[in-house]
Amino acid sequence: MHPLSDAELVDRLPDILINHDNKAFYRGWLERRLLLNRCLQCDTWHHPPKPVCPECWSDAVVPTPVCGEGTVHLLIRLRQGPPADGVDYSTPHPVATVELAEQEGLRYTSTVIGDGAADVAIGDSVRLTWIERNGAPYPVFERSGASSASER
Ligand SMILES: [Zn+2]
Numbered sequence: 044m045h046p047l048s049d050a051e052l053v054d055r056l057p058d059i060l061i062n063h064d065n066k067a068f069y070r071g072w073l074e075r076r077l078l079l080n081r082c083l084q085c086d087t088w089h090h091p092p093k094p095v096c097p098e099c100w101s102d103a104v105v106p107t108p109v110c111g112e113g114t115v116h117l118l119i120r121l122r123q124g125p126p127a128d129g130v131d132y133s134t135p136h137p138v139a140t141v142e143l144a145e146q147e148g149l150r151y152t153s154t155v156i157g158d159g160a161a162d163v164a165i166g167d168s169v170r171l172t173w174i175e176r177n178g179a180p181y182p183v184f185e186r187s188g189a190s191s192a193s194e195r
Contacts, residue, residue, distance in 0.1 A: 067106040078106035111171030113141035
């Protein structure tokens with residue numbers, strides 16, 4: 044597989060504003076890899092992608108795959124909103140900010156799908172998985188733990 048040109052990347056994700064700082068992150072989506080910037084100097088991760096490490100100001104930041112394990116840190120349930128591919132507000136639609144296993148405070152926000160998505164709660168263990176949205180891969184989470192907060 045040849046690397047996608049910038050023009051091809053923009054074509055594949057027409058609804059997303061691609062720029063120099065985030066293009067590696069979105070190329071990762073198309074390979075179903077969640078690539079977050081990690082600093083080679085101090086090992087600190089950050090997201091959203093910036094050209095310089097917010098911890099030590101090094102520009103040696105490298106898009107690096109995360110393991111995909113995490114814990115729900117914040118959660119909202121949308122009952123209305125703009126029409127979006129694959130979004131059903133009647134269920135309602137969960138939006139979760141997930142604290143990733145790599146680092147305290149490293150968080151990624153998406154939805155939760157699959158068994159248990161309707162009653163997912165803050166503190167639940169989740170793992171990264173992928174769906175298709177608008178014809179392109181889209182990172183989401185599914186519950187990986189046996190119990191939710193309401194069952195403990
Ligand atoms: Zn750094």
